[in-house]
Every structure is written in structure tokens, then in C-alpha cells.
Amino acid sequence: MKNDNTKISAYIHIPFCEHICFYCDFNKVFLEGQPVDEYIQNLLKEIRLTKEQYPSKTTETIYIGGGTPTSLSAKQLDVLLKGVRELLPIDAANEFTIEANPGDLTQEKLQVMKEYGVNRLSMGVQTFDNQLLKKIGRKHTAEDVYETMKFLEKEDFLNVSIDLIYALPGQTLEGFRDTLKRAIELDLPHYSLYSLILENKTMFMNWVRQGRLQLPDQDVEAQMFEETIIAMEKAGRHQYEVSNFALKGQESQHNLVYWNNDHYYGFGAGASGYLGHTRYKNHGPIQHYLKPLRDNQLPTLETEVLTMNNQMEEELFLGLRKKMGVSKTRFQEKFGVTLNQVYQETIPDLIQKGLLLEDKEYIQLSEQGLFVGNDVFEAFLIDKEK
Helix, strand or coil: CCCCCCCEEEEEEECEECCCCCCCCCCCEECCCCCHHHHHHHHHHHHHHHHHHCCCCCEEEEEEEECCHHHCCHHHHHHHHHHHHHHCCECCCCCEEEEECCCCCCHHHHHHHHHCCCCEEEEEEECCCHHHHHHCCCCCCHHHHHHHHHHHHHCCCCCEEEEEEECCCCCCHHHHHHHHHHHHHCCCCEEEEEECCCCCCCHHHHHHHCCCCCCCCHHHHHHHHHHHHHHHHHCCCEEEECCEEECCCCCCHHHHHHHCCCEEEEECCCCEEEECCEEEEECCCHHHHHHHHHCCCCCEEEEEECCHHHHHHHHHHHHCCECCCEEHHHHHHHHCCCHHHHCCCHHHHHHHCCCEEECCCEEEECHHHHHCHHHHHHHCCCCCCC
């Protein structure tokens, strides 16, 4: 099997937040009283140690997420980004994204980002309904979103993506339509829309179990998704992945790394990476992450070496999230067997059920398949090794 480790992207995790949203299960902690400066230094050390084992001349894409990367001070951001640029050389034309929250950005922080080549921002907006924002534990308001957009326009920083969440507790179809309309009116190059997923250990999950939260039913959720696809298409933002919409040429290159099943470093507390044939995950709690690094050891919590079979399955369930689907040529080049040889029963079965489409070059989800993607992905997860 071909194993191209020369092209590697990087995900960098900043776990600090100024508040914790009720639905969030990402690895995060309150900023106050945390060893932020030590974290940044050790994060840079982790990058150095990892690159000794998995060298790459250039970095394809960089994505700094969280937590809230913009909760760092301008000075801390400067130290972080300076180190990242030195250790992870990236072509100025390649995508370098930082996550931000509406209302968090200052001119000083944005200047630092621009100085080190950050050329894309991803903002967690979630909804334009102030009551709902409060209900889900966000500290920004719809007005903050507009103010931030005005500020970014003034600073000539236009490559912005926003995240929205639908099927929120108490959200009506009418309310969602208003959020969708307002989002599209911002005329941004990229939008990500996710339905609310209840995760264990979140306040939301506890409240649902106690009967304190009412979520929209599945039919309403499906209609929200359907109306999103129609409205985005009408506004010239094509759906290139189940949850992502963009102007042609403005698709997120970093997110495509995941869906193309390509290699990426995962740096920071709780981050995951995929290098060689190995997926790995770092320790999540800050002190557990820092401890090995203080002794110049990598903070790896677990590793999984993928069999050829695992890799083929992942190629399918990640690749089918893309509207374009999975390329038969790429599959054969990567694994040395054809897609139809490996899945000779699964593919025809899913086509017959109307969930999959096939042409000479690709297999892809049908319109019906888009709505039940997880069922389709599961069909490819049966162990094929006899």
C-alpha cells in the first residue's frame, strides 16, 4: 500500500475557554488560573519531538482550534504563532485557520494573526437568536456577530467561515429559518451547519435525562437540514460535504484532509492525529498532558495501528461524507485493489436501496442517503477479512 507521509497537515488544540458552553464535550478548561504560558512552551516542544519521528518539509494546512484560541492574550498568541511558523513551515498560499468567537477578537490579536500568515477564521456563531444563545451557554449575542464582521471587513479580512447548530432545545422551524437567512445575508465564503448531538458529560445531556430540555423532533430536524441545502444552493454555496457549504474554490482545505483520509499531526491536550498507519490520541487533562513533556516524552495516551482493512473502511465512511464521494481510481492507487472487488456485495445492495449512486469514477451518497448517512457508513464497517 502506498504511504505518502510527505504531505502532512496539522491540528493544534488550545483547550482554554473563558466560559464553558452547555453542549460542548471538547477538551477544554476555564482559562483562569491555568498554566497557559507553560502549555504553549510544551505544545511547541511536542511539535519538535513529533517532527523528529515524522519529518515533513512543508505543512499542507494548519488549523488551530479549541477551546477558544482567541482567549489567549496577543502576547501569548505571538509566542504560539511564531513557534508554529518556525516548526511547521507552510506556503503562504496554503490554508492557515484559527477558530475565534464573536466579540473576542481585538485589533491587536488580528494583527498578530496576520503577521504570521493566518489567512482564514472559523467563528462559532451557532444561532442568531439571543434567547437561544443564552440557553445554550454562549456568552456572545447576535449583535456581537455583526460587530465582529464589520471589524473584519474594515481590516480587510474576508476569508471567514461560521458554524451554526440546528435542532437546538426549544428551536422552532421559524426561528431556524431566521438564523439561516441572517447567516446567508452575511455573504460569507463558507458555512458549516451541524445538528445538535447530545454528548455524555455535558450539562445538556444531564438536563435531557432529567426531562428539563425539549429538543425538536426528528422530522423538524430533517426539514431544517433540507431547507439548509436548498437555501445554500440558492445563495451559490454548494454542499461539498454533508455539513459544509462553500463558494466554489472556498472549500475548507483542512477539513478535506480528514475526509480524504490524509495524514495530519494532532498537537495539544486531547488532540488526535493520523501518521503512517497509526491513529493516536494525546492525554486530555492539562497536567497529564504536560507531565511527559516536562521529561521530553510525547504525551500520547493511546495509539491504534490500522490494518489494511481498517484503512479501507475509513476511506469509505470518511470519503462518503463528501458530496463528490469516493474516487475509485484513488482507492485502487492507495490500496492496490478495486473498490468493487472489496465491496462487491455492499455497493450493489446500497444502490438497490436508493442510498448510493455509482458512476464510472465515483460512488456517492444519494439524496436519500445524505439523510441517513450513518446507516450507509455502517454498511462498510463489516469486517471483510475472512
